[in-house]
Amino acid sequence: MVKRLFIGVSIKSVAVELVVKSWMNDPVYNHSLLNWVKPENWHVTLFFLGNQQISCISLIQQIIEESFLSVPAFSAQLYGVETFLYKHIPKVLWLGLESLQLMLPAHSRMGELLLQNGFTFINSPLRPHLTVARIKRLGNCGSFESFLSQNREVPFGSVAINHVALYESVLTSKGPVYNPLFVKILEAKTKEEV
Numbered sequence: 393m394v395k396r397l398f399i400g401v402s403i404k405s406v407a408v409e410l411v412v413k414s415w416m417n418d419p420v421y422n423h424s425l426l427n428w429v430k431p432e433n434w435h436v437t438l439f440f441l442g443n444q445q446i447s448c449i450s451l452i453q454q455i456i457e458e459s460f461l462s463v464p465a466f467s468a469q470l471y472g473v474e475t476f477l478y479k480h481i482p483k484v485l486w487l488g489l490e491s492l493q494l495m496l497p498a499h500s501r502m503g504e505l506l507l508q509n510g511f512t513f514i515n516s517p518l519r520p521h522l523t524v525a526r527i528k529r530l531g532n533c534g535s536f537e538s539f540l541s542q543n544r545e546v547p548f549g550s551v552a553i554n555h556v557a558l559y560e561s562v563l564t565s566k567g568p569v570y571n572p573l574f575v576k577i578l579e580a581k582t583k584e585e586v
Contacts, residue, residue: 398440401438405470408487434522440514465580466494469549555577556578
């Protein structure tokens with residue numbers, strides 16, 4: 393039996409939820425078709441592993457544990473709005489995530505261990521982002537460009553990075569559901585370490 397797996401960090405921010413809700417209710421989008429990602433599904437993907445045998449799950453857990461053994465919990469900044477393009481057309485609306493330097497060596501190590509153990513994935517540099525909507529159709533490109541330029545350098549506050557999880561992605565008719573199969577808690581720094 394196989395499960396569709398990815399390794400990631402869930403992102404929680406009441407402030408961003410309020411901002412995104414205001415965008416959802418903005419008349420500019422009434423002429424566009426955007427599928428907004430539910431806040432409970434907000435996450436940063438570290439590695440998408442695709443369909444994997446259930447028997448691989450314990451090995452992936454070990455790799456996560458080993459890679460993030462000495463990474464403490466920390467805060468990252470959500471900053472700016474951007475899109476990913478497909479054939480020059482905006483397809484994904486996302487917020488940038490800054491200040492992830494503490495995680496980069498662990499991310500690199502985890503990639504090495506996954507490859508050494510036969511896992512395949514798109515091996516590209518980590519470009520941390522929080523997808524908030526998938527763009528199906530834009531009704532008014534000028535208004536959308538104006539929205540992007542107004543929000544490209546807006547800070548949206550800090551978020552806690554305090555865990556890394558192995559998720560199962562279950563595709564349903566109402567959208568994907570992400571079930572955590574394993575969560576590695578990143579410990580807070582003690583006063584002596586600060």
